[in-house]
Amino acid sequence: MAPLPLIAFDGVSRTFAGRRGGEPVPALRDLSLRVAEGETVAVVGPSGCGKTTLLELICGLQRPDSGALRSAPAALMPQRDLLLPWLPAVDNAALALRVRGVARDAARREVAPWFERFGLSGFETARPHELSGGMRQRVSFLRTLLAGKPVLSLDEPFAALDAITRAEMQAWLARILAEATRTVVLVTHDVEEAVLLGDRVLVMSPRPGRIVADLTVQGDRPRHRNDAAVVELRARALEALGVAA
Amino acid sequence: MRRLLLPLAAILVLLGIWQLYAGVSGVSSLVLPSPVDVGRALVEDRGALWHNLKPTAAEILLGIVLGAAVGLLVAVALRLSALAREATYPLLVASQAIPIPILAPLLVVWLGFGLLPKLVVIALVTFFPVVVTTLSALAAVDPDLIKLMRTLDAGRWQTFVRVELPSALPGVFAGAKVAAVFSVIAALLGEQAAGSNSGLGYLLTVTVQNLEMSEAFASVCVLAGFAIVLFALLTLLERRALPWVHRSTSTGA
Known part of the structure; x- marks a missing residue:
């Protein structure tokens, strides 16, 4: 029998009350995912697709409106330091x-x-x-x-950095994650970052967020942005996002 | 240097206008003594002024410490309990609407003629600005920081001590600075109500009764000077105690 995943979402939905009695805003709809121990999962999606909500659910900062959700204790690294x-x-x-x-x-x-x-x-x-x-x-x-905590939840950790520092930090984090095998959920809007750092790349749809593609990254670490596997996967992820023509 | 010279220049201009008006208008020195008269009184009465500043300064310092401590405690209690906040905030506001000249004699009747009623008057006036500014600083703490503390398994108290209270310290200082200025007036009213036989409030009462207006103005000048010194000391203390506040505002500009 396969070991239990550390994180399991089954048909999770989360909706926020609208501002001043407006329409309620669905952040996540019917989202399912599994994260195994030691995996680094990169979640990529357009702005406002509920990525932060996903992390807050994992960290127990929010409860789902419906669906079942289980996660090992998780620590959050917020977007701003x-x-x-x-x-x-x-x-x-x-x-x-x-x-x-x-x-x-x-x-x-x-x-x-x-x-x-x-x-x-x-x-x-x-x-x-x-x-x-x-x-x-x-x-x-x-x-x-x-x-x-067994799980690290990283919320766009490098979004606020300049391009050069971001590239350095991505290489640095890749090295750290290769040394310390932790279970990591990394949320980002940067497809390349997701492909460079993740063992798996989950692509989310625009709001309400669902997983529309689950891509396994091939190739040994550390990966480079010009590796064939990275380039190919980036194209597939962008396609799933509906960006590449 | 500029920070010292500019206010000094403003004071000199004001004194010049005052001196000119007192000289030209022919208004009696019983109504408005000229700056030169006041200056002369400041020099001639320096012994009496210094002697009477000491007890007043002591009252003010003790009163502010007491008022700020009570203010901080009240703000913390109101922060931690929404029930207490909703129930008592209107009462706190009402406490500031009571005119001190009416309250001070009552406090003397209740608490006697000693130091206590004076301290209570000063503390009553000073605790309120501290409560208001501390509460709003506590309410302005970054909610993401509080979320972060939750993911680190911090309980209510840990979050409060490690994040909320340090974040709110600039608010405490802002309130204390406002309070420092109010406290000077409160000290005067307290001394006058308590029938003190020393202090600048006492000196002011006596000189006004004797129609020694230059001397009365000199007492007010000393008091105002003391308020400025107190304010400046608090600013200095704030910079020392909260270096990150000063840095982030000066580099952020």
């Missing part, structure tokens, strides 16, 4: 540990080796405003990782 401006980087990264009751010094000791691995050495005591955008996202990712 949302670092606390009054804490040095090391304490921001250690936030989950502190919430769990770990003393500050012990938490800092636990975080320290990660700063080296993440290329953040020397910035332990820097405040968020002293860090570059890419560094802030790395601290934010570290905070998510150290929450110690």
Whole structure:
């Protein structure tokens, strides 16, 4: 018997009440998906297709209106880094540990080796405003990782970065994910990012969101944007989105 | 430098106009003493002014600390309990509509002639701005931060202590700065109601009764100067305590 998937959605729908008594807005309709342990699933879709809603359902921040949903505990990495401006980087990264009751010094000791691995050495005591955008996202990712949840939910983690930093961060994340086998759900509107980082690419329809394509990515990591498999899959994903002619 | 010179220039211009008006209009110095008269009183009475500033300054400082602490606690309680907020917010507003000149003598009757009624008057005037600004700062905390804390398994209290309270500190300071200015007036009213025999409020009462208007204006000047110093100290303290607020606003421009 195959192991139980860590995340299972069966016909999940979620609708938001309209503003000022307007029409209710369906965010997700009849969405089903499975994510196995250790998989990196990239969810790609147009703006406003309910990607964030999907992640919030996985993280237990919302409940579905109908359908069945089960997920292992998940930590969220929000779109904006949302670092606390009054804490040095090391304490921001250690936030989950502190919430769990770990003393500050012990938490800092636990975080320290990660700063080296993440290329953040020397910035332990820097405040968020002293860090570059890419560094802030790395601290934010570290905070998510150290929450110690089986599932990482990443909500367009690099959308706010400039193109060069984004490419660097994608390569960096690919490397980190190859080392630490975690179950990851990555939401993005960037098809290339989805193909570079995901084991599977799920394509969502415009609102109300459903999964319209489930593509398995071939090829070993790290992938490059010019690999034949990447180019081919990108074309298929764009086709599923109805973009490519 | 500019921040010091500009207000100084504004004060000098104002004093010039005042001096000119007092000289040209022929208005009695009993009605409006000239800046030069007031300046002379400031120098000649410096001993008495300093002597009477000390108890008033002590009352104000104690009163603000008390008022800000109560204000912070009330804001926190109202934030954590929607029931308390809805039930008591109108009462809080009403508490500010009570004229202090009417309330202060009553407080003296209830609490005696000591320091206590004066502190209560100052605290009553100062806690309200702190409550209002702290509450609105608490309400303005980024909801995504609160969601984030939920995914990190933070309970109500953890979220409050680690995210909401630090986010609200700029609001506490904003309220305290407003309160600092109000507190000076409250101290005067408190001293006058309590029949104090020291303090700038006492000095003001005595000099007005004796028709020593230059001396009365000198007391007011000292009081105003104290309010400015208090405001500046709070601004300085805020920069020290909340460096991220100052940085993000100055680099964001």
